[in-house]
Amino acid sequence: MFQRPRGTRDFSPAEMCRRLALEKLCDEQAARYGFMRVATPTFESLDLFTAKSGDAIEGELYAFEDKGGRPLTLRPELTAPVMRMVANEMRQTPKPMRLSYFGNCFRYEEFKTGRYREFWQYGCEIVGATGPLVEAELVAFGVSLMRAAGVEDWSLRIGHVGILNDLLAGLNIPDDARRDVMRLLDKGDFKGLKDKVDSDSAAALEAFASLSGGNDVVSKAREMLEGMGVATASLDALAEMLCTLAGLVPDMPPMSIDLTVARGLDYYTGMVFEFEVPELKGEAQVLGGGSYQLMQLFDLPDLDPCCGFGLGFDRILLALEKQAERLGREEVVPGESSGPGSLAVIPFKIDANNVVSLVAGLRDTG
Numbered sequence: 001m002f003q004r005p006r007g008t009r010d011f012s013p014a015e016m017c018r019r020l021a022l023e024k025l026c027d028e029q030a031a032r033y034g035f036m037r038v039a040t041p042t043f044e045s046l047d048l049f050t051a052k053s054g055d056a057i058e059g060e061l062y063a064f065e066d067k068g069g070r071p072l073t074l075r076p077e078l079t080a081p082v083m084r085m086v087a088n089e090m091r092q093t094p095k096p097m098r099l100s101y102f103g104n105c106f107r108y109e110e111f112k113t114g115r116y117r118e119f120w121q122y123g124c125e126i127v128g129a130t131g132p133l134v135e136a137e138l139v140a141f142g143v144s145l146m147r148a149a150g151v152e153d154w155s156l157r158i159g160h161v162g163i164l165n166d167l168l169a170g171l172n173i174p175d176d177a178r179r180d181v182m183r184l185l186d187k188g189d190f191k192g193l194k195d196k197v198d199s200d201s202a203a204a205l206e207a208f209a210s211l212s213g214g215n216d217v218v219s220k221a222r223e224m225l226e227g228m229g230v231a232t233a234s235l236d237a238l239a240e241m242l243c244t245l246a247g248l249v250p251d252m253p254p255m256s257i258d259l260t261v262a263r264g265l266d267y268y269t270g271m272v273f274e275f276e277v278p279e280l281k282g283e284a285q286v287l288g289g290g291s292y293q294l295m296q297l298f299d300l301p302d303l304d305p306c307c308g309f310g311l312g313f314d315r316i317l318l319a320l321e322k323q324a325e326r327l328g329r330e331e332v333v334p335g336e337s338s339g340p341g342s343l344a345v346i347p348f349k350i351d352a353n354n355v356v357s358l359v360a361g362l363r364d365t366g
Contacts, residue, residue, distance in 0.1 A: 005117070006111055006117065007111035007116050007117025007118065008116065008117060008118045009116065009118070017336055017337055018317065018332055018333050018336045019120075019313075019317065021333040021334070021335050021336035021337070022149060022313065022316065022317060022320075022333045022336075023102060023122070023313075024335070025145075025148050025149060025333065025334065025335065026100075026102070026122045026145060026149075026311070027100070027102075028148070029141065029144045029145050029148050030100040030124060030141070032144070033098070033124075033137065033140075033141045033144070034098045035098040035099060035100035035124050035141075036097075036098060036099060036100065037099075037100050037101065037102070038082060038085065038099050038100070038101050039101060039103065040075070040078065040081035040082060040084070040085050040101070040103070041075075041081070042074060042075060042103070042104070043072050043073060043074050043075065044072065044073060044075050044080075044081055044084070045070070045071065045072060045073075046058070046061070046063050046071040046072055046073045047071070048080050048081070048084055049061065049073060049075075049076060049080060051297050052080045052267065052294065052297065057076070059108075060076065060107050060108055060109055061073045061074070061076055061106075061107070061108065062074040062106045062107075062108055074105075074106035075103075075105055075106065076105055076106060076107045077105055077121065077310065078101050078103055078105065078121050078123055078310065079123065079125065079294070079308060079310065080294065082099060082101055082125055083125070083127075083294045083295060083297070083298065083306075084298065086099075086127055086295075086298075086300075086303075087295070087298030087299075087300055091300070095127060095128025095129065095303065096126055096127060096128035096129035096134075097125075097126070097127045097128060098124065098125075098126055099124065099125050099126075099127065100122070100123070100124040101122070101123055101124070102120070102121070102122045102123075102313070103120065103121065104118055104119065104120050104121075105118070105119055105120070105121050106118050106119075107119075113283070113318070114280055114282070114283030114314070114315050114318055115283055116314060119312070119313070119314050120313035120314055121310050121311065121312065121313060122310075122311040122313050123289075123308060123309060123310040123311060124138075124141065124308050124309060125306055125307070125308035126138065126306060126307050126308060127295075127303055127306045128303050128306070130270065130291050130305045130306065130307055131237070132237050132238075132240035132241035132243075132244055132271075133241075133244055134307055135241045135270065135271040135290070135291060135307055136241050136242075136244035136245040136247075136248055137248065138289065138307050138308070138309060139156075139158070139241075139245055139273055140245060140248040140249050141309075142156075142273070142275055142287050142289075142309060142311075143156075143249050143252070145287070145311060146275060146287070148334070149316055149320065149333065149334070150320060150323075150333070150334050151277060151286070151316065151319055151320065151323070152323055153277065153278065153279065154275055154276065154277050154286070155255070155256065155275070155276050155277075155278065156253075156255040156256065156273060156274070156275055156276075157255070157256045157257075157258045157261050157273060157274045157276070158238075158242070158255060158256070158257055158258070158261070158271065158272070158273045159257070159258050159259050159260060159261030159262070159271070159272050159273070160234050160235070160237070160238040160259065160270060160271050160272065161182070161262055161268045161269055161270060161271075161272055161290070161291075162233075162234030162237070162269060162270050163221070163225075163234045163235050163238065163259055164182055164185070164259065164260070164262060165178070165234070166225070166230050166231045166232075166233075166234050166235075167204075167205070167208060167225065167228075167230055168181060168182075169230075170225070170228055170229060170230035170231070171197070171201045171204060171205070171228070172201075173197060173201065177196055177197070179266060180196055181193065181196055181197060181205070182262040183262065184196065185205060185209055185260040185262065186260055186261060186262040188209070188260075190202070190205075190206050190209070193205060193206070204228065207224070208221070208224060208259065208260075209259075209260045211224070211257075211259055212256055212257065212258045212259075213256065213257060214254065214255070214256075214257065215242060215257065217257040217259065218235065218238065218239045218242070218257065221235055221259055222235055234270070237270070237271075238257075238271060241271055242257075261273070261274060267292045267293055267294055268290050268291065268292045269291055269292055269293050269304075269305050270290060270291030270292075270305060270307070271290050271291050271307075272288075272289070272290030272291075273288065273289065273290055273309075274287070274288040275287040275288065277315075277319040279319060279322055279323070280315060280318060280319055280322070283315055283318075285312070285315075286311065286312050286315045286316050286319060287309055287310070287311045287312065287316075288309060288310065289307070289308050289309025289310060290307060290309070291305045291306070291307040292304075292305055292306060292307065292308075293305045293306075294306065317332075317333070320332045320333055
């Protein structure tokens with residue numbers, strides 16, 4: 001008996017109806033925000049991802065050589081392929097562009113619930129424009145997806161990598177140490193932080209990291225940064241983004257302003273954000289993104305920074321399934337259908353030709 005590969009799944013007709021319903025819902029929301037759907041190949045050149053994330057990522061990839069000896073890999077995510085497509089195929093397309101996408105991705109990592117070796121990602125990129133208005137649009141789109149899908153009890157954290165960079169520069173943290181310091185701050189590892197920087201800097205960073213909460217965090221951070229003689233231009237940009245977001249989403253639920261959110265990826269440069277569903281515990285993050293720089297990899301630095309996010313399609317479904325089970329609800333995704341179901345038994349004889357004509361007519365009318 002042949003078994004499916006570890007970390008992959010089969011989807012029954014009922015499961016596919018649910019997945020198609022969520023995909024359609026995402027596309028409908030994307031259209032409202034002006035995003036156009038694109039698609040890229042399932043495999044790409046290996047160096048596309050090592051250039052973006054470093055050689056260390058190769059251990060997580062399904063990398064191989066084709067019959068011509070070319071190093072390739074199954075795509076582990078979709079941002080880099082979309083940026084590659086923009087550089088190759090869409091240089092002359094008017095900017096800014098709003099692009100959305102959906103597809104399967106592959107990572108060789110430990111398999112557990114909510115984390116698969118083949119998984120699906122829905123996402124979007126805004127290319128050729130950035131700043132507080134664009135970033136607010138992006139977060140508002142994320143809110144619309146969570147609400148349209150019916151996800152409950154989610155939380156939103158917003159930060160700004162530029163503010164962290166300004167702070168680290170003001171504390172004279174060397175450039176080659178900033179990456180590790182940001183990662184430690186993002187994880188809340190203050191013990192590890194003390195091994196990387198001097199005691200005064202560690203104390204200042206820990207005090208800054210304690211600023212977490214609502215919009216009042218901005219004024220507290222401003223007071224702290226100004227007291228240390230640190231530039232506040234990035235903080236001003238975040239404040240403007242939050243004000244714009246309040247206009248785009250008047251009924252915005254409470255969110256956490258966490259100025260240590262760094263997302264653990266080196267190419268982020270501005271606002272960053274994460275949606276989490278605590279019910280999923282270790283796999284709680286279901287959507288995340290922000291402003292980043294990648295186009296310089298393709299000799300198009302004039303298009304940086306861009307901004308976008310990735311939505312964990314499988315995790316959203318898992319969250320919805322847990323909610324439906326907890327609430328005793330049959331429908332998991334709004335608008336899902338179990339399909340035509342079984343054909344009823346007709347308890348009398350009927351002319352087969354008439355049935356064929358009737359079925360054809362019904363299908364023609366939708």
